[in-house]
Structures are given as C-alpha cells and as structure tokens.
Amino acid sequence: MPAAKDGRRPAGTAHCSACDTEATFYQVKKGKRKGFLYKRCGCGCNQSAGEPQQKQWLAEMTPTEEMIPHPMQAAEPEPEPAEPESEPAAEPAPEPAPRKGFAGLLLLGVAGLTALLMT
Ligand SMILES: [Zn+2]
Secondary structure (H helix, E strand, C coil): CCCCCCCCCCCEEEEECCCCEEEEEEECCCCCCCCCEEEEECCEEECCCCHHHHHHHHHHCEECCCCCCCHHHHHCCCCCCCCCCCCCCCCCCCCCCCCHHHHHHHHHHHHHHHHHHHC
C-alpha cells in the first residue's frame, strides 16, 4: 500500500467559523517550534505562530490522540497541588507522674525507723 501523500495526522479539529468547514490542526514535529499548531481549513493554511493565535487554537480545538504537548500549554502555570493539611504537632506525652506512693512509703518507713530508734 503506497504511503499517503501527507502522512501527517491532525492533532486536533475545530469548526472554522470563517469558512464554515471543519478545520484540522497539525503540529510542528521538530525544531524550535515543536508542538506549535497550524491550521488547515477552507481559509487555507494558517501557520501563525503568535502566542495569542496558538492559545486560541489550543482553546478551541478538540485534540486527537496525535496531539503532542504544546509548548505554550506546558508554560501555563500548573495549579499548585493543595498542600496536605499539616497535622497538628502531637502534644508531647505528659511526663509520668512522680510516684508519690513510693515516696510516701519511704517517708513512712523513715518515720517508722525514727520512731523505733527513739524508743
Ligand atoms: Zn477557515
């Protein structure tokens, strides 16, 4: 099967209101303008590389699976991923209460011993 004369496949389509036909968009495949769109429709071939034009096309066309990343699309600031809510710092575990009971027993013992010695 002979290769098609134009092997390029559209990166997107959109209705052109100027000529009332379905316009097809292609992308520059290499070089400094890789990813840039150009438009083909009844109006002819529009290769305007201006940013407003490129962005307008990006907005109006329906991308096909042939679409490769567009440089201006990539330049759009990505929405910042929402910062995960920082967990409130865990409160330090309270110091274990001093063992009053033990100290009390000790005091009692001392007191008892003292009492024994006093007698
Ligand atoms: Zn047109």
